[in-house]
Amino acid sequence: MKKIINKPMDVVGEALRGMELAHPELLYTPGYEVISRKEKEDKVAVISGGGAGHEPAHAGYVGKGMLDAAVSGNVFSSPSPDRIGDAINRMNSGKGVLLIIKNYSGDIMNFGLASDLAEAEDIQVESVVVKDDVAVPDSTYSTGRRGIAGTVFVHKIAGAKAELGGNLKEVKAAAEKAIANIRSMGMAMSPCVLPAVGKPGFVLEDDEIEVGMGIHGEPGVERTRVKTAKETAKILLEKILEDYDYTGSEVAVLVNGLGGTPMMELYILNMEVQKLLEEKNIRAYKTLVGNYMTALDMTGCSLTLMKLDDELKELLDAPCDTPALKIR
Known part of the structure; x- marks a missing residue:
């Protein structure tokens, strides 16, 4: 295994500390592994999270808009x-908190418990669950569809x-x-x-x-032979x-890399x-290409579509300024 790390047990905290040092508008809370906006805003707080290893998700989407x-596991x-x-508790301004949860059993359980505890302290909390993966109805980690890269669009829409x-x-x-309008594969x-x-999973x-x-x-x-970009698409x-x-x-289109795929290949895809x-009379209004929700150094990709109406277009186009996505 060749990785630029110190101790394997320290990778999450050290990565978040490194992000804080690169982005001084963000605040890292050691021990809790939370990256937050340094300044709490007088608005509904939008919070997401999950396991580490999907960088830039989720901490890379913290910021204005x-x-x-x-929160990282x-x-x-x-x-x-x-x-x-x-x-x-850190980000609640009194106007409530929305939790964006990917559909994995551990996330559902732990975010749900945290929500219950917060509501017991009179904090208004609501949750949504992203389940955009059309590949399989159930998985090792989830009941029902998995939440994958389409979560990035949900962050953008809710945040805006x-x-x-x-x-x-x-x-x-x-x-x-x-x-409801997002699907990924x-x-x-x-x-x-x-x-x-230290070895492949x-x-x-x-x-x-x-x-x-x-x-x-x-x-x-399905396991199959390597395909061309045209066949993969x-x-x-x-x-x-x-x-x-x-x-x-x-x-909106998201062509997402899993961490080890060169940008050249993602653009070809x-x-x-x-x-x-175009052949199917589907109009691409906005396209994002890059590593938005990865799996460490896995090579591969995902494709996400989100059907747009006037409201979703307005929210998609609204400004945001985060380490992983900036829209002016």
Whole structure:
């Protein structure tokens, strides 16, 4: 294993401290592994989080126009309720807190417990659950669909609505509208190496890919031979369109790398995706290409579409300033 780390047990805290040093507008809370906006705003607080190893998610989306705080667990492990509770207490301005949760069993349980504890202290808390992965109905880690890269769009929509002064009910409604219109599909070409383990979590042969693999290495729907960018785009998009009909719609597109895939390849994939969208009368309104929700050093990608209406377009275009996403 070759990684630029010190001790495997220290990677999460040291990475968050390094982020704080690079972005002085953010505040790192050691021990609780929370990255938050340094200044608490008089608005609904939007908080997300999950296991480390998906950088820039989730801490990279903390800042004006997106998240108020992100809570990190250990690598690929849900944050504990006390960590989540610290973020809630830290960022609550009295106007309530929205928790954005990916559909994994540990996250559902721990965010839910933290929410219950906060409500017992008279903090108004609401939650939404992202389940955008169309690959499999159930997985090793979740009951129902997994939450993957589409979560980034939910961060953006909810954060913009809160920044514009929406109340807790309105911010939750905007997030739920985004979730209802988001679908994602991914594939992996090689495994990732967990720092504490020091070896790959699974094996793919040199000429193999796994279609539908999750961001923790959960099983997908098919192992097959390596495909061209054109074939990959078709596989991912067809699976999404089997689940949700985007024909005639305007969409936001996210071509996401899993950490080890060069930008050159992601842009080639995007070219093929855009060709297919045009053929199917689906208009790409805004496209993001890059590493937005990764799986350490896994090579592979995911494709996400979000159907847009006037409200979602306005919120998508609203300014944001975070380490991982800036819209002016």
